Amino acid sequence: MTLYQSVILGSALSASATIVVFLVLVFRRYLAEKSRAHRDKRDTAITRNYLQRVAGHRVEDFDKWSRGSRRAAISRILPLLRGGERTRLMQIAELDGVLKETLRISHSLKKKTRINAIQSLQRFGSEVCIGRLREMMARDRSQRVRLEAAFALAANRSLPPPRETLNLLRALHRLPTRLDIALLRSAAPIYPDQMVLLLEDDLPPSWRILIIDALGWTDNMGVLDVLRTFADDTNSEIRCAVLRALAKLGHPSAQAWVMSGLSDPNASVRLQAIAAIVGLGIKGAVPELVRLRDDEKLWVRLRAEQALEHFNPDNTEKRTVGTTG
Amino acid sequence: MTWTSVLNFTATSILWIAFACFIVVALRNIIALAQLLVAAWVFMTRVRPSAGARDLWDRYADLSPPISVIAPAYNEELSIVQSVKALLALEYPEHEIIVVNDGSKDDTLGELLRGFDMYETKRTQIALLQKTRILATYRSRRYPNLLVVDKENGRKADAANAGIGFARTPLVCVIDADSIIEPDGLLRAAEPFMYDDDSLVAVGGAIRIANGCTVRGGSLQKVGIAEEMVPRFQIVEYLRAFLMNRVANAHRNTLMLISGAFGLFRRSTLVEMGGYRHDTVGEDLELVVRMHRFMRDNNRKYRIAFVPDIVCWTEAPAALRGLDNQRARWQQGALETLQRHRRMIGNPRYGRIGLIAMPQIVLEDVLGPPAELVGYLVLPAAAILGLLDPMMAIAFFFVSVVFGCALSVGTLVLEEQQLRRTPTAKDLLRVGVAAVIENFGYRQINLWYRLTGFRRYFRKENSWAAVPRVGFTTA
Numbered sequence: 001m002t003l004y005q006s007v008i009l010g011s012a013l014s015a016s017a018t019i020v021v022f023l024v025l026v027f028r029r030y031l032a033e034k035s036r037a038h039r040d041k042r043d044t045a046i047t048r049n050y051l052q053r054v055a056g057h058r059v060e061d062f063d064k065w066s067r068g069s070r071r072a073a074i075s076r077i078l079p080l081l082r083g084g085e086r087t088r089l090m091q092i093a094e095l096d097g098v099l100k101e102t103l104r105i106s107h108s109l110k111k112k113t114r115i116n117a118i119q120s121l122q123r124f125g126s127e128v129c130i131g132r133l134r135e136m137m138a139r140d141r142s143q144r145v146r147l148e149a150a151f152a153l154a155a156n157r158s159l160p161p162p163r164e165t166l167n168l169l170r171a172l173h174r175l176p177t178r179l180d181i182a183l184l185r186s187a188a189p190i191y192p193d194q195m196v197l198l199l200e201d202d203l204p205p206s207w208r209i210l211i212i213d214a215l216g217w218t219d220n221m222g223v224l225d226v227l228r229t230f231a232d233d234t235n236s237e238i239r240c241a242v243l244r245a246l247a248k249l250g251h252p253s254a255q256a257w258v259m260s261g262l263s264d265p266n267a268s269v270r271l272q273a274i275a276a277i278v279g280l281g282i283k284g285a286v287p288e289l290v291r292l293r294d295d296e297k298l299w300v301r302l303r304a305e306q307a308l309e310h311f312n313p314d315n316t317e318k319r320t321v322g323t324t325g
Numbered sequence: 326m327t328w329t330s331v332l333n334f335t336a337t338s339i340l341w342i343a344f345a346c347f348i349v350v351a352l353r354n355i356i357a358l359a360q361l362l363v364a365a366w367v368f369m370t371r372v373r374p375s376a377g378a379r380d381l382w383d384r385y386a387d388l389s390p391p392i393s394v395i396a397p398a399y400n401e402e403l404s405i406v407q408s409v410k411a412l413l414a415l416e417y418p419e420h421e422i423i424v425v426n427d428g429s430k431d432d433t434l435g436e437l438l439r440g441f442d443m444y445e446t447k448r449t450q451i452a453l454l455q456k457t458r459i460l461a462t463y464r465s466r467r468y469p470n471l472l473v474v475d476k477e478n479g480r481k482a483d484a485a486n487a488g489i490g491f492a493r494t495p496l497v498c499v500i501d502a503d504s505i506i507e508p509d510g511l512l513r514a515a516e517p518f519m520y521d522d523d524s525l526v527a528v529g530g531a532i533r534i535a536n537g538c539t540v541r542g543g544s545l546q547k548v549g550i551a552e553e554m555v556p557r558f559q560i561v562e563y564l565r566a567f568l569m570n571r572v573a574n575a576h577r578n579t580l581m582l583i584s585g586a587f588g589l590f591r592r593s594t595l596v597e598m599g600g601y602r603h604d605t606v607g608e609d610l611e612l613v614v615r616m617h618r619f620m621r622d623n624n625r626k627y628r629i630a631f632v633p634d635i636v637c638w639t640e641a642p643a644a645l646r647g648l649d650n651q652r653a654r655w656q657q658g659a660l661e662t663l664q665r666h667r668r669m670i671g672n673p674r675y676g677r678i679g680l681i682a683m684p685q686i687v688l689e690d691v692l693g694p695p696a697e698l699v700g701y702l703v704l705p706a707a708a709i710l711g712l713l714d715p716m717m718a719i720a721f722f723f724v725s726v727v728f729g730c731a732l733s734v735g736t737l738v739l740e741e742q743q744l745r746r747t748p749t750a751k752d753l754l755r756v757g758v759a760a761v762i763e764n765f766g767y768r769q770i771n772l773w774y775r776l777t778g779f780r781r782y783f784r785k786e787n788s789w790a791a792v793p794r795v796g797f798t799t800a
Binding site for chain 2: 002029302
């Protein structure tokens, strides 16, 4: 066979193969469309059955549906239930063994499959699921899978203490991302004391900043004293994090600190102080904000202007040129 | 020189041209096949953003970087209010809409002022990137996150630059005023910034043809497929471009184009670079190529990402009239960009951009179109004249047309397996038929349009004709 004949044959075969695969997919879609009504009817029946079981009623013929269909139905019902009903549904789901498949695929060799399993485990959030998520966060060979397991645990408010979380995710050896901030904030209300203790460690500055920021999410006014120790830190990013935390805590005693931030030599801190003043609604800061309209830094001037508009929207220059449509 | 030697020389030249055309077309398709395989691998192994991550993002909304959506508008009085309402309704914790009225001759500005109860305000422009004069800025009493900038006419690049200059957020999303953004399009496009360590400078997203879809209030209500064949061919083209080419290129950090219909950028980088260039008709390609150059010249660590999910829908020309001008303009823009950044081509200083991505653009946009079109004429003629093996001419047909079918249908397979945004099996089949028959006529017409782009480039034409729109089906 010549080169050209090979090219012709190769092109023809590849085109034929892709067209056949495409036609199979079209046929699969067609079958899915045809069976949609039947599927909807089945899903409604499964949902009804589970709701009846949760309410304590007797149901029959429950085993005729596949575990996959039942798992899908439970995933749909779960967000609609609260408290005892939700707990009962999860217990029934575990007794029915519908999570077996999810737990099995959470051991898959494929990272993507394991992460899909994490998403299911997160949705169910039962004890078994949380246990498996903790195991994955601690021992999975992929760092990404560990991170996803951490998100799932955070969503279920079941993250391990912050020191363990950071160690398991090998976080301190890399630069933090916004999602790391979210994880720490999520851990903060559960472990306020551990967060404070963590600050005693020799942490990279970028992570110390995040932990100080997370203290604002502890809902614990006891951390104010700790924040006070960092208020005059030489690192301006730490001073910014203190202001963010103070704004989130919203304690009246924070007002004086926040106000002092408006005179900070660093522009980022002044910007953060303006944001905190807006967040805390400190109207007494208006004269200071007026002063900052002449700040040497453009961004400070702009944010001060915006803050003033926030406190007194009618005071801004405006001229009506349109009417409500 | 004898007549025989002239004939011999002509025959040899024809043979060389035929071989060159064959090699160029074969090389293009080999690259396309490699891209399809890389894209398939990316799709098969990609981890979709998890519910856990999104839940955390929802809970701590302040972590999502605020975005300014910049919508340049020119003579859009019929649709601007609906379009802006759809933009205001986008799901995102903190976003500002900056509509730049680029000296519209109709009542675009009046519609905006009346529709959103706007008043004139003095908004400070942080960076002066536009060439034309700003006439006024307006804010809405009802929507604090809406700003309208009225300026003299200066084309889209100038209008986008004006908007970027007024933006105060870390990220800016530059769109076309008639782009229909998916309700969670901003969220999805901004998602890579959540995992970012400050190296990400831009994100592109997949765009799909809105012709045949039902649109109400500037939002997509129902996905549909156009009745006309030209938009259907373009669906296949867009899928090939976005799901195959850009996914594969982004995977190697060699993404060279973020469509003007939707692009998310780090504002500070755009301002440092001076925004879009005004003197090219392909400002979107030029911007990304220049971004690579700028970052590498300054030895900065950077990344340009691509979100393979569909984030935006756009209306395509419904007939060949309109398509001709659009394709010629794209071609001209590519040539202008290559000419301007020719020092990057094959230059190891620019790493994989200089050694892989730029030569690939040369192959795709400079050598490819003429080689394929000339090949259609020269190879059969040479075979008939007995100058080359007829099997070579048949092989050329199979490489360009039959293999082209395989690539197009392969992309549809990818779309159906991974995204499944074609509404029904019937529609899928219709697009599949279009993927096959576009190789018999439409593809060749397109090559011709691209050659007219060469002519426009050499004549240094800078006229810009709007693509005729027929509008959407309204529910």
